[in-house]
Structures are given as C-alpha cells and as structure tokens.
C-alpha cells in the first residue's frame with residue numbers, strides 16, 4: 001500500500017477536522033459600521049441554528065477530498081470487470097472536445113441560430129445511432145438506461161392506446177436486469193415473468209403461450225442476454241409479437257457486443273435504449289451523468305419525445321410540432337456533454353473501429369473465460385459474447401461464497417465482478433472486461449482469480465476474512481441496510 | 494432441515510397453513526437461505542385480492558429483490574406488521590414468527606400443493622443442499 005493510501009485510510013469525515021473559528025477566506029478591513037445579521041435578517045432569512053457546519057481552511061478541504069479521491073477505484077486505475085456495466089476506458093479526446101468553450105459554455109436557452117453547431121452535433125449523433133442500430137429515429141433526451149426504458153415503454157403505452165388496443169401485460173424473461181420489471185410497472189403495466197430455457201435463452205414456447213390472451217403490450221429482452229449469450233431466436237420472437245400486435249423492446253445495455261456486426265432493427269426491434277456510458281465510452285457517474293438515447297422503429301416514431309432536431313438544407317431546428325409525442329422526458333435536450341463525448345468516440349473509431357471494439361470486447365471476455373474455466377463453474381456453458389457468468393458452486397464446497405471471492409479480489413487490487421446477477425444463476429460472478437485492457441492486465445486478473453480459487457481449497461478461512469488491505473475491512477451490509485445512518489451528527493460518532 | 498408437516502408447500506418456495514377458511518402464507522426455510530439476510534419486506538395491503546401464482550410482494554435481501562408468489566388465492570385479511578421493523582424474522586423463524594400474510598382463502602385454491610415430504614423430495618431433485 002502506498003503512502004497516500006495509508007494516510008487516506010485514517011481519513012475521517014470533514015467534521016472531524018473542524019476547529020472553532022477556522023476559516024478558508026480573508027476579508028478586507030471593514031469600512032462601514034458593522035451590522036448584526038441576527039437583527040437585519042431576523043424574520044426574513046435567518047435560520048434558528050446551523051448545526052455543526054465544519055470550520056476548516058482551504059487546505060483542509062482540498063486535502064480531505066484529495067485523500068478520499070485516492071481511495072477511489074476507477075477505470076483509470078485498472079481492470080474494472082463489473083459485468084453488465086461495461087466499465088470501459090473513457091478516452092481523453094472525448095473530454096478535450098466536451099470542454100471546448102463553444103460547446104461547454106452554451107446556454108440551453110440560446111436561440112437556435114446561435115447554436116447551429118450544437119444542433120448539428122446532436123443530429124449527427126442521431127444519424128450515427130440510426131446507422132448503428134438500423135432503427136428509424138432516436139431521441140437523445142433520456143439521462144440513463146433506466147430512464148430510456150421508461151421513455152420507451154411510455155411510447156409503447158401511447159401506441160397501444162392510439163390503436164385502441166389498450167394492453168396491460170409486459171413479458172420479461174427471468175434473466176432480466178431489475179430495471180426492466182421496474183420500468184414496466186412504473187409505466188403502468190403488469191409484469192409476467194418468462195422462465196428461460198435450460199440454455200439460459202428466451203423460451204419461444206412460453207412466449208407463444210403468454211401471447212395467446214392478446215393482452216401483451218411488449219416483450220422486454222436483453223440482447224445478448226445477461227448471461228452474455230446471443231438470443232438465437234430473437235427474429236422469430238419479434239415476428240410472433242408483431243403478429244399479435246405486441247412490441248419488441250430490446251434492452252441495449254449489451255450493444256457493445258455487436259456494434260458494427262448486427263443491427264437490432266434487423267432483428268425486429270421496435271424500441272431500444274442505448275447506454276452511451278457503456279457502449280460509447282462516456283463516464284459512469286463521477287465524471288458526469290449518463291445518457292440513454294432511445295431508438296425506435298417506424299411504428300413508434302410519432303410518439304418520440306419533443307423536441308427532435310430536424311435538418312432543412314444546412315439549417316438545424318428543434319421541432320416541437322409532434323402532436324402524438326409523449327412529451328418531454330428531461331429538461332432541455334438531455335445531457336448534452338455526454339452526447340459530445342459519444343459522438344467523439346464514434347467518429348474517432350469509425351465504422352471499422354467500432355466493429356473492432358465489439359470484437360475486442362468478445363475476445364477479452366472469452367480469454368478470461370478460458371483462463372478461469374478450470375477453477376470456476378460455468379452454469380451455462382453455451383458460447384458467450386462480451387461477458388461470462390461463473391458461479392461459486394465449486395468454492396461453496398469449501399464454505400466460500402461469491403461475496404468472499406469478491407472481497408478477496410480487493411486485496412489483489414482489482415474491482416470485483418458483478419455478483420448475484422443475473423438472478424437465474426445462484427452465486428453468480430459476472431465478468432465483463434471490455435476491450436480496453438491488453439493481455440497483461442487480463443493475465444494479472446486471471447492469476448489473481450486462480451490464486452483465490454487455490455486459497456478457497458487450501459485456506460478458505462483466509463478468503464472468508466477478506467479484505468485485509470483496504471481502508472475499511474468487511475462492512476456490516478445487513479445492518480447498514482436495516483438501520484442506515486444517513487447523516488453525520490456529533491452524537492452519532 | 495425437516496419441514497413442518499402441518500402445512501403445504503409450493504414449488505416457488507412458499508408455505509401455506511390452512512385453518513378453516515384462513516390460510517397463513519410464508520416462505521420456506523430453503524427460500525430464506527437462498528435469499529440471504531433480508532432487509533426489507535413489501536406486503537400486499539389488507540383487503541387486496543391474491544391470485545394463485547400471482548406476485549404478492551417483494552423481499553429485499555442484501556443480494557437482490559425477489560418476488561413472492563401467492564400459493565393460494567384469496568383476500569388478504571392480515572399482514573405481519575412485525576416484519577416492517579424486524580425483517581430478520583424471515584431468516585430466524587421463517588415457518589413461525591416470519592409469516593407474511595393471512596388470507597380468506599378461495600375454496601379449493603390450495604389444491605395440488607406439496608406435502609412436506611414431497612417438498613423435501615423436490616428440493617433434493619433440484620440439487621438444493
């Protein structure tokens with residue numbers, strides 16, 4: 001452990017640094033008679049008491065947050081194999097372009113004629129996403145994948161109502177991400193879960209059975225699915241849905257596995273979200289908010305949120321005249337800075353580069369799969385794409401669970417994989433390396449995971465007690481969830 | 494683990510204890526073991542109607558949120574309010590104090606549920622430990 005981390009380990013909260021009267025500013029001498037704010041502001045803007053604000057200097061503040069930042073694990077530090085999240089490197093070029101004053105300092109209320117460049121950029125990004133997905137049009141407004149899902153399902157609802165065919169059921173496979181059922185319920189639907197086949201894929205017989213009643217509005221399915229397995233029958237499923245007047249929602253969280261290789265539009269998708277912070281390398285939190293554009297087929301275009309950017313000759317305008325639109329789903333035009341970064345990424349890789357990106361993601365995941373399959377059990381051994389899902393059944397024989405393995409990995413300096421998802425895998429360890437890392441980092445990760453598997457056999461107690469080298473040891477997650485303390489108080493120390 | 498013989502079991506790992514028209518519903522010890530430490534339980538409202546095999550609530554553990562399915566049909570007459578403050582009852586006493594709801598059962602909707610012995614055989618078949 002380096003010195004910065006050793007010190008950061010003792011770092012408390014900023015309140016601990018407080019010293020009465022210490023300030024981080026200097027005021028010029030007073031040239032007027034002093035006034036007592038307790039009198040001048042009384043009854044207007046005076047709070048009874050401001051409790052326990054820390055009294056600190058500028059350097060106290062800077063050091064405190066700098067040290068905390070040293071505790072952060074990030075994509076700039078090493079492999080971040082958090083499955084389904086696609087924690088890829090965020091190229092510096094994206095950052096540089098997003099900071100160009102002409103883009104960064106725009107005001108969202110500036111008149112159209114002053115922001116032609118920004119509108120053109122949004123239009124270009126839409127064109128690129130249309131080309132990549134094979135869909136008809138795209139809204140850039142939603143602020144994340146889950147928000148995109150909601151936008152998509154509200155369009156499905158509007159379309160059903162418009163066709164005078166209100167439907168109340170949304171089908172979702174049991175392997176889905178939790179946001180899918182949450183979205184469907186939030187959009188006013190009832191969720192019916194479909195059990196996956198023994199290969200972990202969509203069960204067409206079950207789908208056919210559920211479609212019989214005629215109440216299904218849509219199927220929400222992730223492609224490739226959350227096991228990293230491509231849905232071989234997706235086009236059949238789309239045809240079955242369309243025959244029954246239902247829509248196909250493709251959760252595009254895993255689009256990074258097939259950009260430039262296959263198109264959801266060709267699979268029969270009617271609506272899908274795209275997580276720019278996954279496939280298109282914009283930051284996940286920390287470095288900025290997310291972005292979850294939604295692409296639709298011709299059947300749903302008229303319901304897209306307003307405004308859309310339209311081109312007439314060499315002029316770009318914001319079009320609000322869309323009578324069937326579901327309305328706005330986000331203030332202004334979405335997280336514009338993320339749109340800049342995503343377009344920078346798409347343009348710097350180009351068509352061939354994007355395809356190579358997807359191939360690299362699949363190659364890296366399969367390299368890890370090969371490297372670990374002797375030590376960890378693969379519950380669904382079919383071919384996988386950009387991620388691989390192991391379980392802890394072999395380690396369980398020694399009394400070690402997936403959570404212990406994840407904690408031990410921290411001691412080896414890696415961020416753990418996603419755990420306990422998808423729900424159809426008990427004790428899941430879901431690994432997604434992305435294309436960002438070279439073979440050396442993948443080898444180091446494989447070596448650490450294999451070493452942990454050895455420890456599970458020879459010294460399971462060691463693994464169960466991990467982590468040992470982190471600023472805090474194992475936290476009581478149960479107590480934190482059952483009785484969380486959400487605010488610091490002197491008395492709660 | 495031996496399962497109480499006074500009640501019936503569903504393959505989705507709920508139990509039902511029938512007394513006259515009233516059925517008490519809970520989750521099995523196997524289910525709570527699979528879920529891990531329970532931190533929050535969301536139950537249907539008193540007066541709501543349960544359909545057999547329909548979703549009737551959610552159980553949130555440290556690992557995940559899972560749905561509970563109604564093993565019988567009927568109208569909810571009582572919910573276990575103690576679970577709000579003490580969700581851990583589901584872990585410590587799933588077949589007793591950790592019960593979830595009582596329903597006024599639709600007659601016959603408990604048909605085809607498993608006996609304790611059948612449920613244990615089902616678990617063994619599923620490869621559960």
Ligand SMILES: Cc1ncc(COP(=O)(O)O)c(C=O)c1O
Nearest residue numbers: 084144145146177179251253275
């Ligand atoms: C399969 C899948 N669907 C949906 C989402 C939700 O996306 P977001 O986190 O951008 O809201 C995720 C996020 O991890 C996901 O993995």
